[in-house]
Amino acid sequence: MTLHKWWPRPAEYLEVWQAMQAFTEARDAQSADEIWLVEHSPVYTLGQAGKPEHILDSGSIPIVQSNRGGQVTYHGPGQVVAYCLVDLRRMGIYVKEYVEMLEDVVLGVLGELGVAGACRKSGAPGVYVPMADEAGELAKIAALGIKVRKGCAYHGIALNVAMDLSPFLGINPCGYEGLRTVDLSACGVDVSLGRVGDLLAGRLSDSFEAYCKTSHSV
Numbered sequence: 001m002t003l004h005k006w007w008p009r010p011a012e013y014l015e016v017w018q019a020m021q022a023f024t025e026a027r028d029a030q031s032a033d034e035i036w037l038v039e040h041s042p043v044y045t046l047g048q049a050g051k052p053e054h055i056l057d058s059g060s061i062p063i064v065q066s067n068r069g070g071q072v073t074y075h076g077p078g079q080v081v082a083y084c085l086v087d088l089r090r091m092g093i094y095v096k097e098y099v100e101m102l103e104d105v106v107l108g109v110l111g112e113l114g115v116a117g118a119c120r121k122s123g124a125p126g127v128y129v130p131m132a133d134e135a136g137e138l139a140k141i142a143a144l145g146i147k148v149r150k151g152c153a154y155h156g157i158a159l160n161v162a163m164d165l166s167p168f169l170g171i172n173p174c175g176y177e178g179l180r181t182v183d184l185s186a187c188g189v190d191v192s193l194g195r196v197g198d199l200l201a202g203r204l205s206d207s208f209e210a211y212c213k214t215s216h217s218v
Helices: 013-026 093-111 166-170 193-217
Strands: 005-007 034-038 043-045 064-067 072-075 079-087 120-121 125-128 138-149 152-160
Touching: 005 193, 013 034, 013 043, 013 064, 013 138, 013 152, 034 193, 072 166, 079 193, 093 120, 093 125, 093 138, 093 152, 093 193, 152 193
Parallel strands: 005 034, 043 064
Antiparallel strands: 034 079, 043 072, 079 152, 120 125, 125 138, 138 152
16 A cells, blocks of 8 residues: 655645655665655745746745756645655556546546536646636646656645635746636635545555556556
8 A cells, every 4th residue: 555644734845855856766666655745835846847937926935946847836835735756667657647647636536525627638737627707718726747767756746725826826837828726715615635635645545556456467
């Protein structure tokens, strides 16, 4: 079974990122996979493809250049991040499939919480929901970004639960100008951060175990 744990909340991004790198460098083929559930202090992170011009006004929020995939995003109180430290080789899964799996997990959690219409968006990794006030427009509720080192992945997915969304106005989220962001609270879902994190971890663990069993049975 995949281990999962909550970091003390809130957690500084740099501390968790450095711990993920150390964990990944130290692990071997027998190391158990882990899921770290984190609520961060406010921070903007630039992925490997991140462009500084997508930060419009950082204000007093610190900026960290990260090694995950993707562009710029915001982490802060009221958002749960599930960092997945997994051996992709042991799971027998490629990166594209893995990203789709992470999106499927978020879609499953949103469905369990009663969020209607959640979906993917072509060419823009993450999970989106329709805006109630604008027909056809989608808002981002979950972002993802990963890093693969020696066949093992880390970083993961961030799901907005009940947060101050205004810091997203200081960036072009994920590199898209004018992209709206939303959280579960704005979707009418009143649920604790802890509950959402545990749902994510449970579904992630089930998905990882299913892939490992399939890989070993081939």
